[in-house]
Amino acid sequence: MSLPPDSPPFTPEELRATLGQFATGVTIVTARDAQGQLVGLTANSFNSVSLSPPLVLWSLGCQSMTLPGFRSATHYAINVLAADQRLLAERFARRGIDRFEGTPWRPGLTGAPVIDGAAAVFECSHHGQHEAGDHIVFVGRVAHCRRRVGVAPLVFHGGRFFTELAG
Secondary structure (H helix, E strand, O other), X not given: OOOOOOOOOOOHHHHHHHHOOOOEEOEEEEEEOOOOOEEEEXXXXXXXXXXXXXXXXXXXEOOOOOHHHHHHOOEEEEEEOEHHHHHHHHHHHOOOOOOOOOOOEEEOOOOOXXXXXXXXXXXXXXXXXXXXXXXXXXXXXXXXXXXXXOOOEOEEEOOEEEOOOOO
């Protein structure tokens, strides 16, 4: 029996587990929506796109409660987490809580919330939003970036966080 041309020969669970073999950094993406309310979530779907113009991307599930807030925001910040920020990553991945309560942050140069202690921050304006399957891909034009030299990153692999890199 052959599969229809649009049916992959694997399950969504198998795909997710296989994708988990790719180690990624961990980010918290933050913004103020059109009404000024804070929105934020943990994401590991971050990538560079272009140096000229300076573009980065990240993606968000179409079913996410934060999608309207990110779509209406004029700017957002991609906060690349340091190894000692695992608890923040876990907090911003939870549903049904005020993710910003007790979180040390300040307004960045664009007004987007910047998480204190992040290893790197990219403050972006919207360059494009593209529907791609069950996600929206946000392409951001970097308005400002900064980094902390010598800070170890928080890494996600195989469904787990790692705070030390093999050396």
